[in-house]
Amino acid sequence: MTKGGFDKIFHSDETWAFHRYMAKKLAEKGWLSLPWPKEYGGQEASLVEQLIFNEVRAYHRAPGVDIWGIEMFAPTLLLAATEEQKRRLLPPMARAEVHYCQGWSEPNAGSDLAALKTTAIKSGDHYLVNGQKTWTSGAHRADHMFLLARTDPSLKRNAGLSVFNLRMDLPGIEVRPIRYMNGAHIYNEVFFTDVKIPECDRIGPEGEGWRLTRETMNFERSNVGLFSEALRYFQELVQYVKTTKRDGEFLSRIPAVRQRIAELYVDIQLGRTLAYRIAWLQEKGGLRFAASAASESKVFGTELIQRIANFGTEIMGKYGQVEDSRWSPLKGGLIDLYQQVMGYTISAGSNEIQRNLIAWVGLGLPRK
Amino acid sequence: MDFSLTPEQEARKREFEEFFEAEMRNAPER
Numbered sequence: 159m160t161k162g163g164f165d166k167i168f169h170s171d172e173t174w175a176f177h178r179y180m181a182k183k184l185a186e187k188g189w190l191s192l193p194w195p196k197e198y199g200g201q202e203a204s205l206v207e208q209l210i211f212n213e214v215r216a217y218h219r220a221p222g223v224d225i226w227g228i229e230m231f232a233p234t235l236l237l238a239a240t241e242e243q244k245r246r247l248l249p250p251m252a253r254a255e256v257h258y259c260q261g262w263s264e265p266n267a268g269s270d271l272a273a274l275k276t277t278a279i280k281s282g283d284h285y286l287v288n289g290q291k292t293w294t295s296g297a298h299r300a301d302h303m304f305l306l307a308r309t310d311p312s313l314k315r316n317a318g319l320s321v322f323n324l325r326m327d328l329p330g331i332e333v334r335p336i337r338y339m340n341g342a343h344i345y346n347e348v349f350f351t352d353v354k355i356p357e358c359d360r361i362g363p364e365g366e367g368w369r370l371t372r373e374t375m376n377f378e379r380s381n382v383g384l385f386s387e388a389l390r391y392f393q394e395l396v397q398y399v400k401t402t403k404r405d406g407e408f409l410s411r412i413p414a415v416r417q418r419i420a421e422l423y424v425d426i427q428l429g430r431t432l433a434y435r436i437a438w439l440q441e442k443g444g445l446r447f448a449a450s451a452a453s454e455s456k457v458f459g460t461e462l463i464q465r466i467a468n469f470g471t472e473i474m475g476k477y478g479q480v481e482d483s484r485w486s487p488l489k490g491g492l493i494d495l496y497q498q499v500m501g502y503t504i505s506a507g508s509n510e511i512q513r514n515l516i517a518w519v520g521l522g523l524p525r526k
Numbered sequence: 527m528d529f530s531l532t533p534e535q536e537a538r539k540r541e542f543e544e545f546f547e548a549e550m551r552n553a554p555e556r
Contacts, residue, residue, distance in 0.1 A: 172554040180549060187545070210531070210539050218546035220553075434529040 180222025
C-alpha cells in the first residue's frame with residue numbers, strides 16, 4: 159500500500175533514487191512540461207491533459223515530478239520571468255536536471271507568510287541575503303530554491319517582498335536537518351549569511367513578490383491528485399471490508415460500515431468534480447478566475463482524505479498498524495496515511511487561511 | 527460545464543495509465 163508515494167521521495171536514498179529515475183523517464187516523454195510553450199521545452203498541451211496526467215500519476219502514487227519546481231515555480235516563471243530567464247531556467251526543469259525547494263516559511267512566518275524577515279538587500283549588481291527559512295522540504299536534495307525575501311525592510315507585511323531563483327550551492331547557505339521521530343529526513347532549516355544572488359535571478363519586478371507568490375499559491379492548490387490519492391486508498395479499504403470478517407461476519411455487511419463507505423464515495427466523486435471544475439475555469443479564464451475554487455478544492459480534498467484515514471484506522475484497529483502480517487493486507491499503510499495527512503490541512507496554506515480566502519475572494523465578504 | 531473526455535484525451539489517459547502501471551512495479555516498498 160505504501161509502495162512508491164509521490165510525497166515520500168525524501169524518505170530514504172532508495173526512494174530519492176527512484177524519484178530521480180522516474181523524473182528522467184517522464185522528461186524523456188515530455189510529460190514534465192505538458193502545457194508549457196515549446197520554446198521552453200514544453201508540449202503546449204491543454205490544461206485538461208495536464209489534469210489527466212496529474213490524476214493518473216497520483217492514483218499510482220508515482221514520484222518523478224518536482225512539485226516545487228515543475229508545479230509551483232515554473233508557472234510563476236511563465237507568468238513573470240524575462241525571456242532570458244525563461245530560456246535559462248525552464249528547459250533544465252523540463253529535462254529533470256534540477257530539483258527545487260521552496261523558500262517561504264520562517265520560524266515566525268508560516269500561515270502568516272507576510273511576517274517573513276529574511277532580507278535581500280540590493281548591493282551593486284547583486285542582492286545580499288541574510289536570514290532563515292524553516293520546514294523546507296527537500297532543501298538537502300535541492301539544486302535551487304525559489305526564495306521570497308524582503309528587499310525593502312522599511313515596508314511592512316506584504317509590501318517590499320521579491321522573488322528570487324537561488325542556487326543552493328552559493329557560499330553562505332547552510333542546510334540543517336529537522337528529523338522525524340522515526341529518523342526520516344524530509345524537512346530542513348536553511349540559514350543565509352551574506353549570500354550573493356545576482357540581480358539577473360530576481361523574478362519579476364522588485365517589490366512584487368507578494369503578488370507573484372499568490373499566483374504561485376493558486377497553481378499549487380488546483381491539484382486533482384488529492385482526490386485521485388483519496389480514491390486509491392478508498393478502493394483499498396473497500397476491498398478490505400469485502401474480504402475481512404469480524405465476529406464471523408464480513409465488514410461489508412455491517413450497516414455502519416456500509417453507510418460510511420457510501421458517504422466517502424459520494425465525497426470522492428464530488429471532490430473530483432470540484433477539481434475538474436477548476437481546470438474548466440482555468441481553461442476559460444485563467445488562474446485568477448479559479449482562485450476561490452482552488453481554495454474550495456484544497457479544503458474539501460484535504461479534509462476528505464483525513465476522513466478516509468480516520469475511517470480506515472477505525473475499522474482496521476490494531477491490524478492497521480502492522481506491516482508484515484497475513485492479518486494486515488494493507489501492510490500498515492493506513493496508519494502511515496493517518497500520520498501523513500494530519501499535516502495536509504496545515505501545509506500549503508492552512509485550511510483556516512483557505513476558508514478566509516473563500517469568504518473574502520469567493521463570496522465578497524469583508525476581509526476582516 | 528462538460529467534463530467528459532474526448533477520444534483523444536481518453537487515449538492519452540490510457541497511455542499514462544500503462545506507463546505508470548509498468549514503472550511502479552519497480553518502486554521501492556518504502
